[in-house]
Amino acid sequence: MATAKKVKKLGRADAEAIFARFHQIEPEPKGELDYVNAFTLLVAVVLSAQATDVGVNKATKRLFELAPTPAAMVALGIEQITELIKTIGLYRGKAKNVFALSQILIEKHGGEVPPDRAALEALPGVGRKTANVVLNIYFKQPTIAVDTHLFRVSNRTGLAPGKTPLDVETVLTKQVPERFMLHAHHWLILHGRYICKARKPECWRCPIADWCRFEPKTPLPMGR
Known part of the structure; x- marks a missing residue:
């Protein structure tokens, strides 16, 4: 997993605002893998x-x-x-x-x-x-699974800058307010998969752009 460009870590107030926004948009995010048990x-x-x-x-x-x-x-x-x-x-x-x-x-x-x-x-x-x-x-434990999407979003935004997945996980466990912990990794993974994309993040439609430290923000494409 490549190390992202280092940015200054966000404060707890900004982190809380980000997760409050995610919760407002999608209170019960779900993973996208199919399973029966x-x-x-x-x-x-x-x-x-x-x-x-x-x-x-x-x-x-x-x-x-x-x-x-x-x-x-x-x-x-x-x-x-x-x-x-x-x-x-x-x-x-x-x-x-x-x-x-x-x-x-x-x-x-x-x-x-x-x-x-x-x-x-x-x-x-x-x-x-x-x-x-x-x-x-499955077991509803407040863990954070760091995949490539979550790693990228955490570093780009300043939520949890880290050189390794474990670094990012460790910082996030301190940054994420307790009431948002269960769904935190789902929000971040889905955000990275559909908005904060690897090659060209869609900053113009990002719901957390106000707090994100990523620069320069990607502008709205011509003709849209």
Whole structure:
């Protein structure tokens, strides 16, 4: 993950104003991965590394119909899992991880996804970001999952400047008011995906431009 240009960190009052604005626009933001239970959410997030949510959803539609539980996933076997997700980047390695983590869930956790970061991070293909997504979305824990979008937005705006995802996560946990923590990472990810884009942020329609430290702001395109 590339380090963004360093900007001065926003104060808590500005950070609170930003999240209040996000909340005003969308009080209950949702992730864009399809899932039916904690296990399928975990698998979907593992598969989403270096892939789009749209692409993952297309691949997992049939996969989750056939294997909505760890036992069913193991029964499918690596070869069939591989075939079902072959449209996703790095699919061979991901298929092995999905199969292996399903086995471990059966052997060590009674076939259930544990609501515990350390236990999740011990699973194949599961890092801190994946664990945070599952803990946040399914178990309603106020975690912050730092993906490329959130990393970019946090650095550009000055919300949480940091050289690494962990740096950004650490600063955000101090910047985000407690009442907004549960939804904070969703707001920032969606903002980065649809407005604060990597190549050309759409500053002219940004709802938090008043507080953002990114310069120069992208002007309204000609003819719009």
